[in-house]
Amino acid sequence: MDSNRLKLLEKRYWAGESSLDEEHELKEAVRNDADGVSFELVSLFQEIAQNKDQILDADFDSDFWQKANNEKGKGGARIFTLSLFMRYAAVGIILFGITFALWNIVLKDEPVEAIAQTEMTTGDTYNDPQVAFEETKRALLFASEKLNKGKEPIKEIKRFYNAKVSIAGMQTDSMNTKKKTK
Amino acid sequence: MKTRNIISLLSVLLLSISVLQAQDAIDKYFEKYADNPEFTSIIVSSKMFELFANVQVDSPENSDFKDAIKGLKGIKILAYDQSESPNIQLTDFKSAIKKIGPEYEVLMSIDDKDEKVRFYILESGDIIKELFMVVGGNGNLFLMSLVGDIDLEKMSSLSKKMNIGGMNYLENLDEKGKTK
Numbered sequence: 001m002d003s004n005r006l007k008l009l010e011k012r013y014w015a016g017e018s019s020l021d022e023e024h025e026l027k028e029a030v031r032n033d034a035d036g037v038s039f040e041l042v043s044l045f046q047e048i049a050q051n052k053d054q055i056l057d058a059d060f061d062s063d064f065w066q067k068a069n070n071e072k073g074k075g076g077a078r079i080f081t082l083s084l085f086m087r088y089a090a091v092g093i094i095l096f097g098i099t100f101a102l103w104n105i106v107l108k109d110e111p112v113e114a115i116a117q118t119e120m121t122t123g124d125t126y127n128d129p130q131v132a133f134e135e136t137k138r139a140l141l142f143a144s145e146k147l148n149k150g151k152e153p154i155k156e157i158k159r160f161y162n163a164k165v166s167i168a169g170m171q172t173d174s175m176n177t178k179k180k181t182k
Numbered sequence: 183m184k185t186r187n188i189i190s191l192l193s194v195l196l197l198s199i200s201v202l203q204a205q206d207a208i209d210k211y212f213e214k215y216a217d218n219p220e221f222t223s224i225i226v227s228s229k230m231f232e233l234f235a236n237v238q239v240d241s242p243e244n245s246d247f248k249d250a251i252k253g254l255k256g257i258k259i260l261a262y263d264q265s266e267s268p269n270i271q272l273t274d275f276k277s278a279i280k281k282i283g284p285e286y287e288v289l290m291s292i293d294d295k296d297e298k299v300r301f302y303i304l305e306s307g308d309i310i311k312e313l314f315m316v317v318g319g320n321g322n323l324f325l326m327s328l329v330g331d332i333d334l335e336k337m338s339s340l341s342k343k344m345n346i347g348g349m350n351y352l353e354n355l356d357e358k359g360k361t362k
Contacts, residue, residue: 125224129233132226136234136257137247139224139326143315144341146299150290151338 003036010041208258208314208327210281215260215273224259231255231330250340253331264321275318278325286314289334296320303332310334 009026012018018026029037030045126132215221231254239245275298286302297319304312310332317324 123225124227124230126226126230129230129237132230133234133237135224136226136231136251137244139257139259140247140251140328140337141341143313143326143328144337144339146292146315146317147290147301147334147338148341150292150299150301 003034006034006036010036010038013041208260208325211260211278211325212258215262220262222259222261224257226257228255228330247340250333250336253333254328255330257329258327259325261322261324264323273323275316275323278316278318278323282314282316286312289313294319313337 006026006029009018009022012022013026026037026041027045030042124132126135212223216223231251234248234251237248239248279300282302286304289301289303290299291301292299297317300316302314302316303310304314311329313328313332313334315324315326315328
């Protein structure tokens with residue numbers, strides 16, 4: 001091949017003006033070690049030819065994600081997006097709501113004096129622990145007796161159920177005995 | 183993951199708020215009737231319950247009782263007897279139980295000829311934190327709120343272990359705990 005033509009083609013190739021046919025012509029010249037082709041072009045075409053058959057293996061994805069995750073922790077400016085802002089705003093609103101609710105529960109719009117007064121009026125009825133103990137005992141006994149009163153019908157049902165089960169058991173036994181005697 | 187943690191934290195906070203709000207069902211009645219001379223009100227605070235540890239017990243029954251009230255933090259009682267003031271209709275059993283919030287669960291219900299009894303409980307997890315008792319009938323109304331860690335088995339075994347009768351409690355209440 002004419003070395004001058006090859007030089008012209010190479011010039012067009014580097015300038016990005018060559019056509020596919022012209023590139024093909026250049027590749028043929030490189031393959032045949034033709035004169036007039038520069039060393040750079042030969043190296044480039046050889047490298048392209050070598051890498052042409054390369055494919056991504058199965059580990060590529062896992063390697064990539066491993067590298068990407070390692071990069072993540074290295075810091076860098078965090079982009080303050082709208083969704084992030086909305087998330088912070090939502091948390092802020094909820095915390096404000098909780099604070100407001102707690103404030104209302106604890107203080108209930110009452111001034112400090114009123115709270116102190118309530119504390120006094122809802123104080124103990126008895127000053128003597130012995131008397132309070134006796135009164136508590138009587139009150140709890142009252143509740144205990146009512147609880148047991150409520151439990152009575154349940155006990156009756158349980159007793160009835162147990163009796164029913166034992167009668168059914170006796171009937172089965174007698175039927176088995178009759179069968180054996182026959 | 184962070185969002186999930188925040189949501190869990192907020193749920194716990196909201197739950198605590200609802201428990202705080204729900205505490206002491208009897209408080210609603212106390213606010214309204216504690217200063218009313220027609221009502222008998224009794225309060226035994228958590229501080230007093232702490233002092234019970236120093237109370238001298240002279241019988242095994244009292245010792246059993248001391249054991250049974252471990253974990254309790256307070257009692258509030260509000261009662262009135264219509265026969266003492268027949269012309270004043272303050273409140274009745276029906277309207278009393280209407281005021282009980284949905285957070286309370288009915289534990290037991292007894293309907294007798296002369297008397298109606300309701301037991302309500304407020305639970306936190308598996309632990310009963312409040313036992314609220316309403317007794318009504320024959321012109322009487324009795325409300326009792328028991329706060330703390332409540333063991334119903336221990337409660338019901340009290341009257342079996344102790345020979346002191348509790349059924350006449352309402353009769354003696356007027357002389358002992360009348361509000362001034």
